[in-house]
Amino acid sequence: MTIEISRRIRLAAKSEERQKTRVKIGDVEIGGRKIAVIAGPCSVESREQLMEAAREVKAARASMLRGGAFKPRTLPYSFQGLGEEGLKILADAREEYGLPIVTEVMSPENVGLVERYADVLQIGARNIQNYPLLKRVGKAGKPVLLKRGLASTIEEWLSAAEYVLDGGNEDVILCERGIRAYQKLTRFTLDITAVPLLKEVSHLPVVVDPSHGTGHRSLVAPMARAAVAAGADGLLIEVHPMPEEAKSDGAQSLTPEGFNSLMRGLSPIAEAMGRTL
Ligand code: PEP
Ligand code: MN
Numbered sequence: 001m002t003i004e005i006s007r008r009i010r011l012a013a014k015s016e017e018r019q020k021t022r023v024k025i026g027d028v029e030i031g032g033r034k035i036a037v038i039a040g041p042c043s044v045e046s047r048e049q050l051m052e053a054a055r056e057v058k059a060a061r062a063s064m065l066r067g068g069a070f071k072p073r074t075l076p077y078s079f080q081g082l083g084e085e086g087l088k089i090l091a092d093a094r095e096e097y098g099l100p101i102v103t104e105v106m107s108p109e110n111v112g113l114v115e116r117y118a119d120v121l122q123i124g125a126r127n128i129q130n131y132p133l134l135k136r137v138g139k140a141g142k143p144v145l146l147k148r149g150l151a152s153t154i155e156e157w158l159s160a161a162e163y164v165l166d167g168g169n170e171d172v173i174l175c176e177r178g179i180r181a182y183q184k185l186t187r188f189t190l191d192i193t194a195v196p197l198l199k200e201v202s203h204l205p206v207v208v209d210p211s212h213g214t215g216h217r218s219l220v221a222p223m224a225r226a227a228v229a230a231g232a233d234g235l236l237i238e239v240h241p242m243p244e245e246a247k248s249d250g251a252q253s254l255t256p257e258g259f260n261s262l263m264r265g266l267s268p269i270a271e272a273m274g275r276t277l
Contacts, residue, residue: 009162011161014200021172039239040053042211087116103120148175176213177236188213205233
């Protein structure tokens with residue numbers, strides 16, 4: 001090992017006993033040979049929108065369905081999500097299409113509620129320092145997708161994972177989603193280096209989100225390819241049946257056709273990496 005992290009990060013760090021963690025979500029495994037693709041809209045907006053998105057991403061061979069019911073928005077005037085109604089729609093889509101559900105939980109009080117519907121609890125970038133929330137999902141019975149904070153170092157991110165692991169929840173998936181840098185033409189700067197670096201210092205599976213990481217639809221597929229080439233265990237991709245009408249993150253959302261073409265373009269790269277899609 002050439003890179004060393006703080007010794008105080010114990011549970012998230014790679015060790016003799018813990019070389020590689022595979023997180024199982026029903027039939028899906030994150031951290032195995034198959035690359036898990038989590039796809040769907042930024043927000044659950046309506047039953048029609050979510051069902052259509054689910055049908056399309058399933059047809060393109062996504063492994064899991066995403067969609068936010070509780071949305072962390074910069075302004076209070078923006079769409080805040082459908083709340084429990086959104087969770088019910090997600091659960092119905094799982095029933096219909098057989099895709100496990102990934103959805104965000106923003107507050108400790110809502111973990112119980114979200115856990116009743118979701119298969120994976122997403123902790124958003126803005127909540128990586130929400131310690132009561134990290135402790136609460138550490139007690140949850142569902143895997144946690146832990147997004148990197150907007151300005152987190154790798155060690156701060158692993159320290160947040162440590163909270164969840166220390167709470168007793170061993171199923172943590174790290175998600176690189178871009179960090180704030182000086183570049184204004186992209187929404188964030190996707191740190192692809194984080195992938196091989198995390199593989200070196202941690203046993204946890206790593207997923208990359210090129211949608212939030214770039215903010216532009218045209219940059220999503222190239223960065224998804226880069227992520228797989230760098231060794232990512234999965235991808236998180238925003239897909240909307242009609243991106244121009246999306247209530248959040250339309251500019252970075254792929255159309256179903258765009259997602260289908262991304263999946264086709266990824267296959268040879270996955271294969272070159274000894275993975276399947
Ligand atoms: C999202 O996944 O829609 C989201 C809000 O992501 P992040 O927390 O990475 O901004
Ligand atoms: Mn989003």
